[in-house]
Amino acid sequence: DVKVTQSSRYLVKRTGEKVFLECVQDMDHENMFWYRQDPGLGLRLIYFSYDVKMKEKGDIPEGYSVSREKKERFSLILESASTNQTSMYLCASSVTGERGHGYTFGSGTRLTVV
Amino acid sequence: GNSVTQMEGPVTLSEEAFLTINCTYTATGYPSLFWYVQYPGEGLQLLLKATKADDKGSNKGFEATYRKETTSFHLEKGSVQVSDSAVYFCALVPTGGGYNKLIFGAGTRLAVHP
Numbered sequence: 383d384v385k386v387t388q389s390s391r392y393l394v395k396r397t398g399e400k401v402f403l404e405c406v407q408d409m410d411h412e413n414m415f416w417y418r419q420d421p422g423l424g425l426r427l428i429y430f431s432y433d434v435k436m437k438e439k440g441d442i443p444e445g446y447s448v449s450r451e452k453k454e455r456f457s458l459i460l461e462s463a464s465t466n467q468t469s470m471y472l473c474a475s476s477v478t479g480e481r482g483h484g485y486t487f488g489s490g491t492r493l494t495v496v
Numbered sequence: 497g498n499s500v501t502q503m504e505g506p507v508t509l510s511e512e513a514f515l516t517i518n519c520t521y522t523a524t525g526y527p528s529l530f531w532y533v534q535y536p537g538e539g540l541q542l543l544l545k546a547t548k549a550d551d552k553g554s555n556k557g558f559e560a561t562y563r564k565e566t567t568s569f570h571l572e573k574g575s576v577q578v579s580d581s582a583v584y585f586c587a588l589v590p591t592g593g594g595y596n597k598l599i600f601g602a603g604t605r606l607a608v609h610p
Contacts, residue, residue: 422584424601425585482529484542484598485542488539489538489539490538
């Protein structure tokens with residue numbers, strides 16, 4: 383069964399720590415995405431990548447960076463975690479050129495910054 | 497620009513009731529349309545999709561018809577179960593949309609009571 387795997391379901395980090403959220407897909411998809419989900423705000427795109435080493439900012443990139451060194455892996459980095467980054471983080475992937483396929487999502491990482 | 501508007505929740509129903517969750521969109525051309533479902537504590541799963549006008553997507557008893565004339569993609573189910581309690585997201589990929597970036601609605605929470 384094809385899937386997107388996020389390395390942690392729950393994570394607790396301290397303010398100021400550097401945090402890495404990892405996402406791996408086994409579908410050979412070109413595109414990968416990071417979203418955060420907050421009550422009342424829906425899904426907001428942080429960054430996406432359309433190829434290895436390629437990235438573009440989404441709607442809320444401040445305080446985050448990303449890395450895509452291999453096609454299957456897309457990492458989200460919180461350079462210095464803050465309490466307002468407490469959220470559910472969702473990774474997704476998709477195929478370029480196949481508009482009808484949509485995204486495949488991971489199970490999410492619930493991050494708490496204390 | 498492209499956007500998706502969903503009815504506000506929560507929607508509260510008794511088991512076996514009929515469900516409708518309204519979704520309308522703004523987009524040029526012929527976007528692909530999707531419904532995703534998110535069960536508590538989980539990531540999003542693709543529920544159904546439609547890629548051209550008058551297509552009907554269906555899955556697990558849910559249905560939605562792509563209505564170009566009303567720019568709508570309403571989700572329906574004839575008889576809901578407690579296990580259908582979740583958040584439902586309507587989404588689109590625009591015609592010619594770069595990297596197939598999904599545009600999401602805000603989500604509608606459904607609560608089904610026995």
